[in-house]
Amino acid sequence: MQYYKSFTTEALELSQTLPEEESELYKRHFVPIPLQxxxxxxxDAEVEDEDPVHAEISYALLKNFAARFDAVIGSTTHAVTSxxxxxxxxxxxxxxxxxxxxxLYTNRDHRLVAFIHAHSKRLVYINVPxxxxxxxxxxxxxxxxxxxxxxxxxxxxxxKLNLFEWYxxxxxxxxxxxxxxxxxxxVTVGPYAMADIGMVHNEDERTYVVNFSKGKVHESGNLKMxxxxxxxxxxxxxxxIDTVGYAATTNLIELVxxxxxxxxxxxxxxxNMAQNTVAGLESKAALMDSAACILKGFANVGxxxxxxxxxxxxxxxxxxxxxxxxxxxxxxxNNANVKATHSxxxxxxxxxxxxxxxxxxxxxITATKMLVAGFLSGSLAKMENPVLKQAVSSxxxxxxxxxxxxxxxxxxxxxxxxxxHEQAADLFGGHYxxxxxx
Amino acid sequence: xxxxxxxxYVTTQEGKEIVxxxxxxxxxxxxxxxxxxxxxxxxxxxxxxxxxxSLKIVKGDVLVDGQSIKDMTADKRARLGLFMQFQNPVExxxxxxxxxxxxxxxxxxxxxxxxxxFMGEIRSYTxxxxxxxxxxGRSLNHGFSGGEKKKAEVLQMAVLKPKIAILDEPDSxxxxxxxxxxxxxxxxxxKAQEMGLLVITHYNRILSYMNPxxxxxxxxxxxxxxxxxxxxxxxxxxxxxxxxNGKRK
Numbered sequence: 104m105q106y107y108k109s110f111t112t113e114a115l116e117l118s119q120t121l122p123e124e125e126s127e128l129y130k131r132h133f134v135p136i137p138l139q140x141x142x143x144x145x146x147d148a149e150v151e152d153e154d155p156v157h158a159e160i161s162y163a164l165l166k167n168f169a170a171r172f173d174a175v176i177g178s179t180t181h182a183v184t185s186x187x188x189x190x191x192x193x194x195x196x197x198x199x200x201x202x203x204x205x206x207l208y209t210n211r212d213h214r215l216v217a218f219i220h221a222h223s224k225r226l227v228y229i230n231v232p233x234x235x236x237x238x239x240x241x242x243x244x245x246x247x248x249x250x251x252x253x254x255x256x257x258x259x260x261x262x263k264l265n266l267f268e269w270y271x272x273x274x275x276x277x278x279x280x281x282x283x284x285x286x287x288x289x290v291t292v293g294p295y296a297m298a299d300i301g302m303v304h305n306e307d308e309r310t311y312v313v314n315f316s317k318g319k320v321h322e323s324g325n326l327k328m329x330x331x332x333x334x335x336x337x338x339x340x341x342x343x344i345d346t347v348g349y350a351a352t353t354n355l356i357e358l359v360x361x362x363x364x365x366x367x368x369x370x371x372x373x374x375n376m377a378q379n380t381v382a383g384l385e386s387k388a389a390l391m392d393s394a395a396c397i398l399k400g401f402a403n404v405g406x407x408x409x410x411x412x413x414x415x416x417x418x419x420x421x422x423x424x425x426x427x428x429x430x431x432x433x434x435x436x437n438n439a440n441v442k443a444t445h446s447x448x449x450x451x452x453x454x455x456x457x458x459x460x461x462x463x464x465x466x467x468i469t470a471t472k473m474l475v476a477g478f479l480s481g482s483l484a485k486m487e488n489p490v491l492k493q494a495v496s497s498x499x500x501x502x503x504x505x506x507x508x509x510x511x512x513x514x515x516x517x518x519x520x521x522x523x524h525e526q527a528a529d530l531f532g533g534h535y536x537x538x539x540x541x
Numbered sequence: 542x543x544x545x546x547x548x549x550y551v552t553t554q555e556g557k558e559i560v561x562x563x564x565x566x567x568x569x570x571x572x573x574x575x576x577x578x579x580x581x582x583x584x585x586x587x588x589x590x591x592x593x594x595s596l597k598i599v600k601g602d603v604l605v606d607g608q609s610i611k612d613m614t615a616d617k618r619a620r621l622g623l624f625m626q627f628q629n630p631v632e633x634x635x636x637x638x639x640x641x642x643x644x645x646x647x648x649x650x651x652x653x654x655x656x657x658x659f660m661g662e663i664r665s666y667t668x669x670x671x672x673x674x675x676x677x678g679r680s681l682n683h684g685f686s687g688g689e690k691k692k693a694e695v696l697q698m699a700v701l702k703p704k705i706a707i708l709d710e711p712d713s714x715x716x717x718x719x720x721x722x723x724x725x726x727x728x729x730x731x732k733a734q735e736m737g738l739l740v741i742t743h744y745n746r747i748l749s750y751m752n753p754x755x756x757x758x759x760x761x762x763x764x765x766x767x768x769x770x771x772x773x774x775x776x777x778x779x780x781x782x783x784x785x786n787g788k789r790k
Contacts, residue, residue: 463642
């Protein structure tokens, strides 16, 4: 506890003194989060009993998607409903130095990291022992009380984890009320282990979202992360995933569905740090109304990464003239014997495509849903979790039908009725600017 | 159903005049052909009838059974019973052909589709049109050859059962045998469904396998000659210049 106290004291100071964005590359392109507004409110709970909200959202998700949650993490309370799964939630007063062994972040990594370190009231631990296979669903819910939590995930040798996380909010109804969903993940994938982590962010329009993840993948390990950003007023996400072991693999998919005044800032760095590693990032945004999105994907290929492959692929589709997208893919390649490629393309929705679909009788909303689902279909094809697929499909339908977000959508899988298999090919197939490995 | 094009003037959004006063009446069950040289405004006329948003109708009207449709969006026109086969159908990756056609059918009929029955209907037409099953299992027009695209358009027409179909160059990009094959199938489907047809083409080859009742020659945005199949024979012998009185640009 003493150790943690000094850690949080440092964090608190750094959360106030570190700059909002340290990278020279991104200093002019980021979405600010008004931390101070929330820091002042963290000590007093505005909503005393969160359990009814948790129950309502859990039930709606169970009913619509047959998603049963093993744990619900709220702003002030939590509940672990599955006793037989390797998850535990540790309160601040129970923490000791040992609990922080799995941490990958330091306080100095980022102002928002320091903020989360300073204000977390508890840590969620998921430890999958060697050789075990675990499926787990987590629900995170913020009310007017800001939610600040850390999730530490660790997979032993040859372990497998399918983790699905749904992020929801219930704030208001006062117009003044704004809240925060801030979660930090630290994921360590052991040798020959495999983690598939899917996150659906569907917070309401009064909630700021901070989603930071750091990952390390060891020898022949595999980490898949699928992030779906549908909700939240402003989202700031940062992922840093390193493939540190021989033949380790990581593939990240980020899908953004933006409407109204939503803002998204996604900054993801994938790193090949060892031989024969694979690191891929695919980010896609479909934006309506005055939604804005900044995609900052970066691939870092280290000196020791001989024989590795890396790609960053960013795509945007603007459904309205007032939507905004900025795509900033980047690479740093420090070994000559690698395949590495990056690409970026953003365009308004093509009038010709819409006209073609409408000329067959489909109304504009249905045609738009088809085009957005088609745009995202290659990425959906790579997602294996059926609940995640259903959720994304339903969110597309809901968002285009209503231009709203934050509620649990009704099940609508018509968008994934299409055939996806043909687009699931290796992204390298679409690129030509790399030289063949000898 | 009657489609009437009344003194129609169409420009681009930038104001470029393309269709300059076209009059035309087509009834279900009739077979009309518009022939004309490149750039005469045939495709623009077809798109304007179907409601292409980047075109402006600056004068005149498009009527269906006496009611103006010029302010309707393309989907509403389709639901009235109009269909347009595109000269160059767009490729839409990720939108499944069957998924799309099912949604279109449900929109046009207003009824939910029985999927088993629907797939049976598709299968019967794919066999008739010699379409490989692979096409219907793929994304809409994505990676289709020129011939496959044209056949897929005919398949859509057959399934959606419009009252009047506009076929914009159904012969372009097809080899001789395929032209005959497509023409025969269009004939058969149109006859069986008592469909009105407006075929737009440069060449008379496809018409030798079809039997149009009304032929319209279009140039410089206007219909400059109308008649029966004798016009096609004249075109074959004398070309478009004879209709333009040496004014061809």
